[in-house]
Amino acid sequence: MKRSRGNKCFLWTYPLWLRVIVTGWLSFSAVFGFYLANSISLQHSDTLIDTRREKMEDHDTFPLQKSDKHQSRTARRNLMIIAHGRSGSSLTGDIFNHHPDVFYMYEPLQTVERTHKNFNLDYNSLAFRFLTNVLQCKFAEPNFLDAWLDDIERYYRKPLHPRISQAMASPPLCPYNMSDARWDHRLCPKMTSETLGNACKNYNELTVIKVLTSRIPYNSLEKTFSACDSQDIDCKIVLLIRDPRAVIPSSLSVRFYEEVDGPAKLGTRMFSYKLCKQTEESLHFVKNLPAWLRSHVKVLRYEDLARNPLEEMRHLYKFAGLSVLESVTTWLNESTHPTKSRSNMKIQGSQAAFTVDDAQAAINRWRWKVHPYEIIIIEYYCAHVMQLMGYRPVDRSHELQANITIPLVIEDYEAKDW
Ligand SMILES: *[C@@H]1O[C@H](CO)[C@@H](O)[C@H](O)[C@H]1NC(C)=O
Ligand SMILES: *[C@@H]1O[C@H](CO)[C@@H](O)[C@H](O)[C@H]1NC(C)=O
Numbered sequence: 141m142k143r144s145r146g147n148k149c150f151l152w153t154y155p156l157w158l159r160v161i162v163t164g165w166l167s168f169s170a171v172f173g174f175y176l177a178n179s180i181s182l183q184h185s186d187t188l189i190d191t192r193r194e195k196m197e198d199h200d201t202f203p204l205q206k207s208d209k210h211q212s213r214t215a216r217r218n219l220m221i222i223a224h225g226r227s228g229s230s231l232t233g234d235i236f237n238h239h240p241d242v243f244y245m246y247e248p249l250q251t252v253e254r255t256h257k258n259f260n261l262d263y264n265s266l267a268f269r270f271l272t273n274v275l276q277c278k279f280a281e282p283n284f285l286d287a288w289l290d291d292i293e294r295y296y297r298k299p300l301h302p303r304i305s306q307a308m309a310s311p312p313l314c315p316y317n318m319s320d321a322r323w324d325h326r327l328c329p330k331m332t333s334e335t336l337g338n339a340c341k342n343y344n345e346l347t348v349i350k351v352l353t354s355r356i357p358y359n360s361l362e363k364t365f366s367a368c369d370s371q372d373i374d375c376k377i378v379l380l381i382r383d384p385r386a387v388i389p390s391s392l393s394v395r396f397y398e399e400v401d402g403p404a405k406l407g408t409r410m411f412s413y414k415l416c417k418q419t420e421e422s423l424h425f426v427k428n429l430p431a432w433l434r435s436h437v438k439v440l441r442y443e444d445l446a447r448n449p450l451e452e453m454r455h456l457y458k459f460a461g462l463s464v465l466e467s468v469t470t471w472l473n474e475s476t477h478p479t480k481s482r483s484n485m486k487i488q489g490s491q492a493a494f495t496v497d498d499a500q501a502a503i504n505r506w507r508w509k510v511h512p513y514e515i516i517i518i519e520y521y522c523a524h525v526m527q528l529m530g531y532r533p534v535d536r537s538h539e540l541q542a543n544i545t546i547p548l549v550i551e552d553y554e555a556k557d558w
């Protein structure tokens with residue numbers, strides 16, 4: 141048990157020279173591409189799996205089913221939604237934010253982004269540390285406490301934030317919940333590490349965080365999962381994936397990257413390569429998990445959620461161990477199938493927090509909006525991910541791209557059976 145806890149922060153328990161070598165090796169492998177990176181990630185998987193197997197075996201040594209249950213009840217339950225930007229992760233997160241048993245944080249690693257320059261630590265190690273704290277409902281790390289707490293106070297329950305955390309904006313942290321007409325963030329007293337930890341731990345049975353892949357520590361799903369490597373933490377992951385032909389042009393339109401070199405579309409080439417390589421590494425990690433750990437990870441296609449939000453919501457809740465509530469069902473049904481005019485669809489309490497979109501229409505929108513030349517580029521760099529996830533290439537066929545009666549999202553795909 142000791143070993144598994146020590147393991148969890150192995151990077152900074154090692155001397156600087158070793159960290160330098162590890163970092164150097166990682167950059168080296170990043171530069172020299174796929175094969176090297178794959179073999180490293182395999183090696184890491186083994187370490188992680190060994191640690192986790194050890195943890196599991198410890199569980200198994202409890203003589204009675206009962207004590208085993210007791211053990212797992214003390215571990216904090218968490219769920220992480222991980223996705224590239226423009227993949228529908230805000231909607232997926234909202235599905236959890238609307239559940240009263242959930243302590244939700246939208247992009248909590250933004251807190252680290254905003255504060256890490258105050259400390260003499262690099263983003264990745266600090267993000268990893270922050271994560272292990274949040275996953276235990278701990279908001280009391282002595283060295284970082286003030287900066288983190290100030291940031292949380294400033295962002296997570298005020299209308300200027302894209303997604304207010306309902307848990308942080310409700311009792312016991314605020315006098316009223318957000319569906320109450322009297323709700324006003326100005327009525328909420330300042331949070332302390334105690335009140336925040338208490339609300340997380342004792343008023344909400346599950347912590348859900350949604351994090352973009354670009355923010356996860358070391359850009360690695362595996363490393364992120366290893367933040368859960370403690371007896372006190374139980375984690376599940378939803379890896380949300382969307383058709384890169386929708387994600388990449390949308391990322392350009394919100395300036396996640398810039399086009400470079402005009403007609404050669406160098407920006408799109410580089411971004412497509414990077415995005416799909418990272419997705420492929422995440423899928424590779426999921427595929428190689430042992431069965432008992434595999435059941436902690438759900439690979440979700442955005443298109444399936446968009447086509448059938450209520451059904452996918454039930455699957456997600458079942459995966460997370462939450463009960464399905466009528467209030468959430470009604471809210472989701474309304475926000476994914478807007479029948480009223482958009483101006484009436486604002487979710488109460490926060491103008492910024494509406495997810496209204498005709499989700500079904502969102503699946504095929506790229507087919508008319510994106511230039512065929514860009515599709516050729518994306519399909520070139522993302523061929524393998526698309527094959528694994530059931531996205532049918534148009535392969536330079538203008539008819540296939542434009543005729544939306546021909547589905548390009550295939551029901552049965554390889555990763556579905558992993
Ligand atoms: C929110 O507050 C209202 C009024 O106090 C109450 O009726 C409702 O049940 C509360 N909702 C939740 C999810 O606690
Ligand atoms: C969803 O909304 C539609 C109308 O917009 C309604 O006909 C349907 O019954 C609703 N379904 C649920 C489960 O609330």
Ligand SMILES: *[C@@H]1O[C@H](CO)[C@@H](O)[C@H](O)[C@H]1NC(C)=O
Binds near residue numbers: 543545546
């Ligand atoms: C679109 O595809 C369908 C099914 O293959 C076909 O029947 C239809 O004629 C096509 N429409 C156009 C405008 O080409």
